[in-house]
Amino acid sequence: MTALENPKIKATLERLHNAARGDWLVFLRAVPAAAVGALTGRGVVDSVKPYLKSAYIPIDAAQGRALYQFARMSGARTIVEFGCSFGISAIYLAAAVRDNGGGRVITTELEPEKIKAARANFAAAGVDGLIDLREGDAMETLRDVATPVDLLFLDGWKELCLPVLKLMEAKLKPGAAVFCDDMKGFRKTLKPYADYVRDPAGSYVSMALPLGDELEFSVRA
Numbered sequence: 410m411t412a413l414e415n416p417k418i419k420a421t422l423e424r425l426h427n428a429a430r431g432d433w434l435v436f437l438r439a440v441p442a443a444a445v446g447a448l449t450g451r452g453v454v455d456s457v458k459p460y461l462k463s464a465y466i467p468i469d470a471a472q473g474r475a476l477y478q479f480a481r482m483s484g485a486r487t488i489v490e491f492g493c494s495f496g497i498s499a500i501y502l503a504a505a506v507r508d509n510g511g512g513r514v515i516t517t518e519l520e521p522e523k524i525k526a527a528r529a530n531f532a533a534a535g536v537d538g539l540i541d542l543r544e545g546d547a548m549e550t551l552r553d554v555a556t557p558v559d560l561l562f563l564d565g566w567k568e569l570c571l572p573v574l575k576l577m578e579a580k581l582k583p584g585a586a587v588f589c590d591d592m593k594g595f596r597k598t599l600k601p602y603a604d605y606v607r608d609p610a611g612s613y614v615s616m617a618l619p620l621g622d623e624l625e626f627s628v629r630a
């Protein structure tokens with residue numbers, strides 16, 4: 410039996426995926442702000458960010474299982490995540506680390522309420538001992554992560570995915586897997602990221618996987 414079938418992990422993930430279905434209400438409340446953002450040139454994403462403080466905006470269950478599988482396949486023991494939210498993806502990654510024999514998922518989050526809830530969710534799933542949740546801006550909280558990192562998952566605000574990748578780059582072991590979510594929905598914002606990881610003369614071999622809102626899967630040379 411894998412950790413994904415562990416009753417506490419399974420029940421916590423089911424509860425959280427169900428709760429995340431309520432995000433539509435948050436998005437509905439944000440519609441007027443999105444319209445104002447689009448009309449004033451401020452930008453839709455920046456205008457709705459204050460509304461997203463209570464939104465899960467998580468990976469879906471298929472993405473979670475895929476991340477688990479990739480982490481297992483690579484024997485990942487040190488995993489870094491940018492963008493924890495309520496902790497759904499971190500729980501899938503912690504399940505893989507547990508089944509790989511132990512290690513650490515280092516994740517990070519800006520919002521105090523989400524941090525509090527994520528800690529409670531990790532305890533409910535019984536994976537709190539495997540997760541190091543760092544409070545604050547990823548560009549600061551991930552600075553002192555030790556080498557080597559086996560797997561990196563980028564799922565915070567999209568304009569920071571490339572800066573966070575560059576921050577972590579020297580710490581990625583050769584052959585490390587890097588994932589970035591929402592390549593389709595944030596195609597424009599993530600274009601510099603896609604250009605960087607897909608550059609044939611660069612340091613990665615990369616492709617978009619048709620999972621969720623497209624998951625970029627890159628392997629460090």
Ligand SMILES: C[S@@+](CC[C@H](N)C(=O)[O-])C[C@H]1O[C@@H](n2cnc3c(N)ncnc32)[C@H](O)[C@@H]1O
Binds near residue numbers: 518
């Ligand atoms: C898409 S959600 C993450 C969902 C999560 N990975 C999951 O699947 O459950 C993005 C999260 O990143 C957080 N975030 C955005 N920018 C951040 C930053 N600079 N440092 C830390 N967290 C950040 C947001 O507050 C938000 O909760």
